Amino acid sequence: MLSxxxxxxxxxxxxxxxxxxxxxxxxxxxxxxxxxxxxxPAGAVRIGEGGATxxxxxxxxxxxxxxxxxxxxxxxDTGANDxxxxxxxxxxxxxxxxxxPAHPEPATGPAGIDAxxxxxxxxxxxxxxAYASLAxxxxxxxxxxxxxxxxxxLGQVAADVRQAIDRARRVLAAxxxxxxxxxxxxxxxxxxQPRPVYPANRPPVSRRDLFRxxxxxxxxxxxxALLVDEGPSPARNRLPxxxxxxxxxxDRLPPPIPTxxxxxxxxxxxxxxLGVDDTCTACGVCAKACxxxxxxxxxxxxxxxxxxxxxPRACTGCETCLHLCDPEALHRRRVPLVREFxxxxxxxxxxxxxxxxxxxxxxxAGEPSARGMCPPCDFRRQNPFGYKIPPRLERHQEVDQx
Numbered sequence: 001m002l003s004x005x006x007x008x009x010x011x012x013x014x015x016x017x018x019x020x021x022x023x024x025x026x027x028x029x030x031x032x033x034x035x036x037x038x039x040x041p042a043g044a045v046r047i048g049e050g051g052a053t054x055x056x057x058x059x060x061x062x063x064x065x066x067x068x069x070x071x072x073x074x075x076x077d078t079g080a081n082d083x084x085x086x087x088x089x090x091x092x093x094x095x096x097x098x099x100x101p102a103h104p105e106p107a108t109g110p111a112g113i114d115a116x117x118x119x120x121x122x123x124x125x126x127x128x129x130a131y132a133s134l135a136x137x138x139x140x141x142x143x144x145x146x147x148x149x150x151x152x153x154l155g156q157v158a159a160d161v162r163q164a165i166d167r168a169r170r171v172l173a174a175x176x177x178x179x180x181x182x183x184x185x186x187x188x189x190x191x192x193q194p195r196p197v198y199p200a201n202r203p204p205v206s207r208r209d210l211f212r213x214x215x216x217x218x219x220x221x222x223x224x225a226l227l228v229d230e231g232p233s234p235a236r237n238r239l240p241x242x243x244x245x246x247x248x249x250x251d252r253l254p255p256p257i258p259t260x261x262x263x264x265x266x267x268x269x270x271x272x273x274l275g276v277d278d279t280c281t282a283c284g285v286c287a288k289a290c291x292x293x294x295x296x297x298x299x300x301x302x303x304x305x306x307x308x309x310x311x312p313r314a315c316t317g318c319e320t321c322l323h324l325c326d327p328e329a330l331h332r333r334r335v336p337l338v339r340e341f342x343x344x345x346x347x348x349x350x351x352x353x354x355x356x357x358x359x360x361x362x363x364x365a366g367e368p369s370a371r372g373m374c375p376p377c378d379f380r381r382q383n384p385f386g387y388k389i390p391p392r393l394e395r396h397q398e399v400d401q402x
Contacts, residue, residue: 016061016076017232018045018054023073025051027291030323035267036065036074041154062157063125066230067164068268070316071291072240075232079119079200080130080245084226086203087137090115095141096134097184098123099197103148108192110184113143116197124157124164128269129246131168131181133226136249143184167263171246174260174338175253223252237293239314242269247313247342256338264335270317271341273333274310276350280329281375282306282365286321295321296346299354299363306354306365311346312336326375 024031025047036045036052042060046053052073065074087096097109097116100123109116119126123144134142144165149158162183169178198204228245239247246269250256262271274295284297287308294314299306322330329350354363358372359381369378 016059016074019073022071023052024318028320028323035068041156060154062122062154064157064160066125067127067242070268070318077230078125079121081227082200083117083119084133086117086198086200089203096139097143097145099145100148106197108194111193113195115195117200119200123161127242128164128168129242132246132249135172135177135180136252142181145184170263174256239292260338262335262338262341265317272317273312273336275331275333276308277329279327280350281327282354285324289320289324292316304353307348307351309346310349312341
């Protein structure tokens, strides 16, 4: 019998592509994000002065970075689409087991399981959205088996699998579905029970679909909205596949418990509500810099009014807007209710009146200078030789030196 290490070496994980231009380190000079580098089990991602770098040759293809990055700088196949398609083809599926494709003893599993699916790659590539999608498919129970992790060369990512499952459970608690996902057999399995095991990329033909081949009845298919394109995209501001799949799954569940609160913010895919105070200058930098399109600044040149719109469902908590807001008008308010997070339309979080700078023509809120200029132009007029930097940048430099 092959060892776990030998079997793992034979599987095909997702080919991972890194877009350095999407990385927070490249977009935001004040970002301290290091999730990919800190959690990569192979040391394939490193953080340097120029930002993050990725070494494909060193990559172990665990896929953890694919759902961990808050802005989707890594692209690749997590295997979630194949799992969902495969699960849709299994008849009478009430309890599904997800098992490592390199497991040394896949033929038997925990009692009470109807079928097992083995993805093409490591279970660490599955984010909370994969488990939420299986719940949205109506599968009452998903059991994740981690008993092979201890002997695996990438066994340390088992902690990340547990964290992804925990996040999924905390999100699904808003629908009283936290118990639909659990971990089984972290240690040696006793009295294993036989059940069918299907490779995720080779789903079975269900009895109903076999019957349909000889009739005019349409074939059974999964809700296509749950199948998310995970490939690279040239779009600068877009939602990461992990957040898109999560939203698509949660939108297909019944209304959540009205008082349910989103999980507390954690590094990565966070749930937050932003606020804006009256020091906002309406410069629009926050909306331009937002990597997921969660912020919009709209101007009405006729009335000289502006408003800032915010979509909590599109915000992953990367804090780029907070770092780049010069007057520090943006702030985190609180963790949203689940129903606030799922609101389909962005809401207005600030509005006001703007002026037009006499020097550069830019729109800005607040009182103009005596020369009718915006704050940046007035600052440059007072400091023509650049011997002084704006106070906020000065504070950041002091923090960096400390």
